[in-house]
Amino acid sequence: MARKTGSHSNITGPRIREVALSLFAQQGFAAVSMRKIASEVGVQAGALYLYTPDKQTLLFDLMQSHMDELLAAFDIVEIAGSARARLEQFARFHIGFHMERPDAVFVAYMELRNLEPANFTKIEELRRQYESLLENIVKAGQVEGIFDVPDSKLATMALIAMLTGVNTWYREGGRMSRAEVEDVYAQMALKAVGA
Amino acid sequence: MARKTGSHSNITGPRIREVALSLFAQQGFAAVSMRKIASEVGVQAGALYLYTPDKQTLLFDLMQSHMDELLAAFDIVEIAGSARARLEQFARFHIGFHMERPDAVFVAYMELRNLEPANFTKIEELRRQYESLLENIVKAGQVEGIFDVPDSKLATMALIAMLTGVNTWYREGGRMSRAEVEDVYAQMALKAVGA
DNA sequence: GTCTATAAGATGATAGAC
DNA sequence: GTCTATCATCTTATAGAC
Numbered sequence: 001m002a003r004k005t006g007s008h009s010n011i012t013g014p015r016i017r018e019v020a021l022s023l024f025a026q027q028g029f030a031a032v033s034m035r036k037i038a039s040e041v042g043v044q045a046g047a048l049y050l051y052t053p054d055k056q057t058l059l060f061d062l063m064q065s066h067m068d069e070l071l072a073a074f075d076i077v078e079i080a081g082s083a084r085a086r087l088e089q090f091a092r093f094h095i096g097f098h099m100e101r102p103d104a105v106f107v108a109y110m111e112l113r114n115l116e117p118a119n120f121t122k123i124e125e126l127r128r129q130y131e132s133l134l135e136n137i138v139k140a141g142q143v144e145g146i147f148d149v150p151d152s153k154l155a156t157m158a159l160i161a162m163l164t165g166v167n168t169w170y171r172e173g174g175r176m177s178r179a180e181v182e183d184v185y186a187q188m189a190l191k192a193v194g195a
Numbered sequence: 196m197a198r199k200t201g202s203h204s205n206i207t208g209p210r211i212r213e214v215a216l217s218l219f220a221q222q223g224f225a226a227v228s229m230r231k232i233a234s235e236v237g238v239q240a241g242a243l244y245l246y247t248p249d250k251q252t253l254l255f256d257l258m259q260s261h262m263d264e265l266l267a268a269f270d271i272v273e274i275a276g277s278a279r280a281r282l283e284q285f286a287r288f289h290i291g292f293h294m295e296r297p298d299a300v301f302v303a304y305m306e307l308r309n310l311e312p313a314n315f316t317k318i319e320e321l322r323r324q325y326e327s328l329l330e331n332i333v334k335a336g337q338v339e340g341i342f343d344v345p346d347s348k349l350a351t352m353a354l355i356a357m358l359t360g361v362n363t364w365y366r367e368g369g370r371m372s373r374a375e376v377e378d379v380y381a382q383m384a385l386k387a388v389g390a
Numbered sequence: 391g392t393c394t395a396t397a398a399g400a401t402g403a404t405a406g407a408c
Numbered sequence: 409g410t411c412t413a414t415c416a417t418c419t420t421a422t423a424g425a426c
Contacts, residue, residue, distance in 0.1 A: 008409070027308060031225035033401060046404075047410050055402070110305055113222060148386075154371070154379050161360020162353050162387070169352050176349070184349050191343075192357070192387040207391080228419065242392050244421070 013051045015041050021062050025103035029059055029114045059111060060119040066104040067126035073097055074133060083141030084195045090134055091189040094163045095182045102167045109164075131156055141193060148194030159189055208246045210236050216257050220298035224254055224309045254306060255314040261299040262321035268292055269328060278336030279390045285329055286384040289358045290377045297362045304359075326351055336388060343389030354384055 019040045023032045034055060038045040052058040074097075079089050098105050108123070115123060135156040141147030149155040163185055170181060214235045218227045229250055233240040247253040269292075274284050293300050303318070310318060330351040336342030344350040358380055365376060 012409080028223055028225050030223050031309065034403080035401080043409090044411055045402085046412080049403070050409065114226065149383075150379055151371070154376065155383065157360060157364050158357050158380065158383050161363065162357035165352060165356020165360075168356065176346070181349070184345055185353065188344075188350065188353050188387045191389055192383045194386055229421085230419085238391090239393055240420085241394080241422080245391065250420070 012041065012043065012047070016048060016051050016058075017062060017065075020058055021103050021107060024059065024062070024111060025106045029055075029107075029111045056114075056116055056119070059107075060115060060123075062104070063108045063111065063115070063119075063123050064126070066101070066108045067123060067130070070097060070130060071126065074130070078133075082146070083137055083144050084146055084190065086137045087141065087147075087193065087195065088186050088190060090137055091159075091163055091186040092182050094160070095166055095185050096178065098164055098167055099170055099178055099181070105164065105167055131160060134160060138193065141195065146195055155193055159192065162192070163189065207236065207238065207242070211243060211246050211253075212257060215253055216298050216302060219254065219257070219306060220301045224250075224302075224306045251309075251311055251314070254302075255310060255318075257299070258303045258306065258310070258314075258318050259321070261296070261303045262318060262325070265292060265325060266321065269325070273328075277341070278332055278339050279341055279385065281332045282336065282342075282388065282390065283381050283385060285332055286354075286358055286381040287377050289329075289355070290361055290380050291373065293359055293362055294365055294373055294376070297365075300359065300362055326355060329354060333388065336390065341390055350388055354387065357387070358384065 016037065020032070020037050023037060023040065034048055035045045038048050041048075048058075052061070074090075074093055077089070077093055079086060112120060112123065135152055138147060138149060138152045138155050138159075142149060142152060147155075166181060166185060170176075176184075211232065215227070215232050218232060218235065229243055230240045233243050236243075243253075247256070269285075269288055272284070272288055274281060307315060307318065330347055333342060333344060333347045333350050333354075337344060337347060342350075361376060361380060365371075371379075
């Protein structure tokens with residue numbers, strides 16, 4: 001029962017974030033106490049405050065990291081080319097990225113309402129940036145005359161919702177492989193805008 | 196400050212449900228205390244227990260009512276006809292119904308994880324019933340040979356996610372009218388399945 | 391039907407020992 | 409770096425007065 005005193009800062013920090021993300025996704029930010037997180041990590045509640053100033057900041061850091069990763073990852077794989085090719089690539093990227101980290105995606109969306117106003121504003125700005133990447137593709141397709149969408153903003157929101165929705169049902173090791181799911185969603189996305 | 200004792204059972208009951216739904220949607224089930232609900236309603240916390248045995252049942256009743264209403268409402272408007280016509284009608288119904296009650300939709304989806312196992316099972320069953328209404332239309336379109344979808348289950352989930360997503364951005368009195376939004380989503384849904 | 395008072399326990403965060 | 413102990417407050421739910 002008793003736990004040895006010792007130095008684990010390089011392990012405990014990441015573990016706290018990992019455990020917190022998982023618990024926030026499963027039970028919700030407000031339903032998870034600092035004691036629950038600490039217990040799962042294997043430390044006492046007081047020790048958490050060596051790694052985060054408070055619970056709110058812990059949530060905000062998790063959400064900000066997720067959004068930063070998302071933007072950085074797309075930045076690396078983004079391609080030039082026709083709007084059609086770019087949309088297909090965005091759909092495949094989005095699906096793949098979201099399938100790989102369901103907890104982070106869930107928390108980043110569901111816990112927005114638990115952010116303090118200043119933190120909310122920052123996360124919303126990152127989200128807006130990401131959405132505008134897709135909207136630019138949709139607009140390019142309109143300009144090229146190959147997409148049939150009456151409103152680029154609405155089409156963007158519809159596409160993102162459709163693609164993100166994969167996380168409500170996809171489970172690793174299920175009936176379909178990740179690649180199959182990516183294929184089907186990418187085709188539906190292209191058809192939805194009339195490409 | 197002091198509040199008169201009096202008889203308000205026919206007003207207080209619905210008010211509690213109304214206030215609870217709104218607060219749960221804004222702040223989340225776990226973040227909303229019985230005292231907050233009572234305070235907003237204008238009664239003391241103890242009085243809530245005349246209308247619900249406990250907080251969990253209050254949540255469950257709100258979610259169950261929503262799902263029952265959803266199924267009953269579709270039952271009334273459901274049409275016969277081609278898969279194309281039925282899908283367009285489903286899309287318009289779904290969009291309209293969801294736009295009218297964003298709080299209930301949000302709670303019914305976001306607070307699933309706060310339901311006790313037995314309650315979760317019941318709500319999931321109602322959700323499954325609703326999804327199967329759409330899947331039947333998708334399958335009919337496959338049989339008729341007018342829909343191009345490799346997997347009816349995946350297409351169903353993608354369509355529902357796309358349509359429900361309207362609630363992430365639509366606000367009454369915004370740039371587009373409800374009818375315009377319905378039109379555009381219905382057309383995107385049809386195109387997404389290749390109709 | 392509603393109130394006040396209360397039980398029994400959980401919560402976020404801090405101080406100081408080691 | 410972590411623990412134990414603690415503060416002040418909040419939590420759900422109930423009992424009994426009116």
